[in-house]
Amino acid sequence: MARNASLSGFPEWLPQERLVELHVLDTLRRTFELHGFSSIETRAVETVGQLLRKGEIDKEVYRLSRLQEEEPGAGADAKSTSDAKADAALALHFDLTVPFARYVVENAGYLAFPFRRYQIQKVWRGERPQDGRSREFTQADIDVVADGELPFRYDVELALVIVEALSALPIPAFKLRVNNRRLAEGFYRGIGLADTAGVLRSIDKLDKIGAEAVADLLKTELGATDSQARAALALASIRTEDTTFVEQVRALGVTNELLEQGLSELEQVVSAAASRAPGSVVADLSIARGLDYYTGTVYETVLVGHENLGSICSGGRYESLATKGNRSFPGVGLSIGVTRLVSRIVGQQLAVASRSVPTAVLISLADDNSWPQAQDVAAALRGRGIATEVAAKAEKFGKQIKYADRRGIPFVWFTAEDGSHQVKDIRSGDQSAADPASWTPPAEDLQPSVVVAPGAP
Amino acid sequence: MARNASLSGFPEWLPQERLVELHVLDTLRRTFELHGFSSIETRAVETVGQLLRKGEIDKEVYRLSRLQEEEPGAGADAKSTSDAKADAALALHFDLTVPFARYVVENAGYLAFPFRRYQIQKVWRGERPQDGRSREFTQADIDVVADGELPFRYDVELALVIVEALSALPIPAFKLRVNNRRLAEGFYRGIGLADTAGVLRSIDKLDKIGAEAVADLLKTELGATDSQARAALALASIRTEDTTFVEQVRALGVTNELLEQGLSELEQVVSAAASRAPGSVVADLSIARGLDYYTGTVYETVLVGHENLGSICSGGRYESLATKGNRSFPGVGLSIGVTRLVSRIVGQQLAVASRSVPTAVLISLADDNSWPQAQDVAAALRGRGIATEVAAKAEKFGKQIKYADRRGIPFVWFTAEDGSHQVKDIRSGDQSAADPASWTPPAEDLQPSVVVAPGAP
Structure with a gap:
């Protein structure tokens, strides 16, 4: 790590x-x-009695108590003897087998x-x-x-x-x-x-x-x-x-x-x-x-x-x-x-992971008032399963591209004043016309993928 | 419920x-x-000090202690004063905002x-x-x-x-x-x-x-x-x-x-x-x-x-x-x-949910020795994303069908001695020849789906 x-x-x-x-x-x-x-x-908790039934080492168990309570055992019904109380006290499960056994019986x-x-x-x-x-x-x-x-x-x-x-x-x-x-x-x-x-x-x-x-x-x-x-x-x-x-x-x-x-x-x-x-x-x-x-x-x-x-x-x-x-x-x-x-x-x-965010495309803003139109483009892309973010401010394009680069977003989308669209692969610099209703990124860029590192043993 | x-x-x-x-x-x-x-x-736990930082009602908090330990505060570094110890004691988080704030800072x-x-x-x-x-x-x-x-x-x-x-x-x-x-x-x-x-x-x-x-x-x-x-x-x-x-x-x-x-x-x-x-x-x-x-x-x-x-x-x-x-x-x-x-x-x-199990098909067994061949059929179906179980025993077909019915599995697969295959929709009773390499259930039966109940308000 x-x-x-x-x-x-x-x-x-x-x-x-x-x-x-x-x-x-x-x-x-x-x-x-x-x-x-x-x-x-x-549930994450079992009664202490249930957890220790099979004789597991009890040292490993985290018991719960309510912060403001004197007596531990929050959540379980009070019983008459203090042994029963200790049994009914709650603790975090230490495996999934003991809880599963209880679930099956119940x-x-x-x-x-x-x-x-x-x-x-x-x-x-x-x-x-x-x-x-x-x-x-x-x-x-x-x-x-x-x-x-x-x-x-x-x-x-x-x-x-x-x-x-x-x-x-x-x-x-x-x-x-x-x-x-x-x-x-x-x-x-x-x-x-x-x-x-x-x-x-x-x-x-x-x-x-x-x-x-x-x-x-x-x-x-x-x-x-x-x-x-x-x-x-x-x-x-x-x-x-x-x-x-x-x-x-x-x-x-x-x-x-x-x-x-x-x-x-x-x-x-x-x-x-x-x-x-x-x-x-x-x-x-x-x-x-x-x-x-x-x-x-x-x-x-x-x-x-x-x-x-x-x-x-x-x-x-x-x-x-x-x-x-x-x-x-x-x-x-x-x-x-x-x-x-x-x-x-x-x-x-x-x-x-091939990138750190789910986002495939950042829709850039030419001016602050175009945010609603940018949302329309984003909605069209998301409708085809393409994870998309919209820039929050119409900063200089260089800054918007830098934002995408910093987050690992591979594509930036531009909409011109005349309503035409372009999309840029910011890794290669390739830029071309694109239609919000049909453009799709290459399959390997659609979602982050997890790949075995080339040098891995 | x-x-x-x-x-x-x-x-x-x-x-x-x-x-x-x-x-x-x-x-x-x-x-x-x-x-x-x-x-x-x-993580599910925060220090008590962190959880109470924003002044939330501490009564709601579940504190942890190790079952065999006198002093609560398992897991946190021991500090010199008992106040510091209480602060460093561990408790379960009560929301995801306080832990997120800590995560962002760290x-x-x-x-x-x-x-x-x-x-x-x-x-x-x-x-x-x-x-x-x-x-x-x-x-x-x-x-x-x-x-x-x-x-x-x-x-x-x-x-x-x-x-x-x-x-x-x-x-x-x-x-x-x-x-x-x-x-x-x-x-x-x-x-x-x-x-x-x-x-x-x-x-x-x-x-x-x-x-x-x-x-x-x-x-x-x-x-x-x-x-x-x-x-x-x-x-x-x-x-x-x-x-x-x-x-x-x-x-x-x-x-x-x-x-x-x-x-x-x-x-x-x-x-x-x-x-x-x-x-x-x-x-x-x-x-x-x-x-x-x-x-x-x-x-x-x-x-x-x-x-x-x-x-x-x-x-x-x-x-x-x-x-x-x-x-x-x-x-x-x-x-x-x-x-x-x-x-x-x-x-x-x-x-x-439209059914209670992921399974779409049960591969039945004509005799106990055909289990490996049944696994081959199952592997072919799973390769196309069809959730498949194989019967464990060659019980009477009626019993195998009943098993599928009880579990809510819609299809049962039969392989005859001559190697030919049939698949039966046990809801309708329809049965027809099928090829393990190409048969696919209707899209709505591929996986359990969750549907709004017709009578729901």
Whole structure:
């Protein structure tokens, strides 16, 4: 970024940078809608009780209070005990999954299942800001959620949708890394390690502390034997862009029913991706997604050459997103870190907007009284989708052209006293007669476009 | 609304209602961009000191604290005194003007002035929720701000832009009521009432307490004589859709330089509006916009037949939006209450979405193994902008059609074993041969559209 945010962790964009963000958001929306996902938004606040239900680290949560109020908890109904009050107190959501689960339960009677939704909103976490991590950031989520049972095929479909969405963005190549909890858990059980959650937590640290330290953890904390630790690490080292991971796992000689189910599921995802989107999906058996409540497929995504940014898109399958009485709502979904992506695009100028304003044409004024006629010309152009401004004062033409140049407006329009019109491309200096009823700028000048920078890696 | 929000004051929309909101937001964005306004967003939080700088009622403000923190003020740099700490504490913004002013000052070196921006974001106020007033709501603001001097013509332009934007929405007829602070202040001074702010505050109560009570206020609280009170009320009773208000004011026999300037300014706005957008703008000399910091033109908007909703779009001219050293940034702008409008549209079904999902076509499955071929058909359709879903399981065709029907998807696609394709309009039952490479639904079925309900007032 050229500038620092005036409040650390709360990035803001200049108009030209915002065009890059808008392009990313529009592209995601379009892809999601083409795949039949409906837009929803949820309120920015949840009750503290709702947010902490799944045991997330509560340190990250921003709680609200009314400035003039002694007791926090504005907006929620007062309850009798102070515990209940604390639960009902309001806080900003830290992701879009918890609010979506509440929304599904509250509106189950009004939704057609399997319900496909996308949700693009800001979330807040009171974490220490660093490169790729803000306190306020935008997420773009897609999920499919069923009432009762959700066919596995959706795990395959969502991988394909997200690959299509990310491929349409002005970003470097990416790898969607896929694993399967059943595969991993079945394997650990098959080698005699019963605390599968504990093993996953240790394996999740591979990138940070390395294989040897993970082996130590497995042995000291989980009582694994040397050969069990070696087997767990061998599984985590498997990485293939096709379905050959299946043979590699089988070669480790472990048999377990859950492992077989996981292998078959992961094979379906990778096989479909290898044929429909070759090179973008990897079976990566080290992916654990430590704290999350996934039960099957898990996804993570890195930008090639920008691995230090962390995952730019993660998700998975959860057997029970929410429950309502005896109904259970399983789902599968992914979340794109829009702000993380846009910060990197803008910060390293991986892509730039072709101009900083929507305006294609400035209608100049020959004299102050011609403003109404200038508005007529502008209205004619806008009627054909051409973004147009009218000069506010009849300054010298040179000054009006300079104004357009300063704002990055490519064309200036002149109307002579005799009512004839001319339009000038102020970049080339080319000027020619033009008719307000028919003139159109070249397609590439109609709207600002976002283009991958030529030098971008 | 069909349902009540689960948290009072925090409305949430069902997918079909959200389509109405999206249509409103897309329409506003398109209009603003056609007029050369650039999109920006500001962070949701400001420091408490910044928010209270203009003396807004602090009761409305939601302050943030980290859940695990004793001291509020997360995110801001610690300062030495506790007053400074309270100032630096973070709170949610309650409008988009205060954040915009900060943004302009912080980024003045990067912006081309006059800077034209639109900003569509949620804001939060801890007020008592009621019809037309939420605690979380979306505003859509446009402003033009200059570095130094902003020609009056922008006051005229912004009225025209906002009339065009509102006219494009699926809402009943509206009236943009315009007045001018200079006109009112000059008049009050001309009749010998020096406390013009006091008079404005009293006149602002006209709608609520009536003319007689306002006259009493003017006399008892401001020491006005009977004839001064009558003159002030006579001015406030003037309302014309053309520039005849000028004669009516002159007929009251008051002369004052500021009054003349205000008359001339208001005349320019109303004259342009009467010729370019007849019937949508009214000179209404009772509009005071009590607490706001406007210095010239003031705007307010009511929906005809929905006056009880309050103003759906307000704004005005401020001589100094912000200052930076000896630089001053005057501006003029308006803010549309999107949530207020959408709540009314949805609540009274003034307009509805033609279907609840983006999907136009469901590709059915003859057998489970044909899913990859179905994805090929879907990809071909999506390539031409047709939103398409693929069935997840090869259930009986009747069940697959029922699924489409339940979700409101108009077309179901069938691929026979011999590779031939048929598409069925499940509303009419019409079925015919189709080619994935060329078939297109009728234009009105391509995307969900938002249409004004036939019975809407």
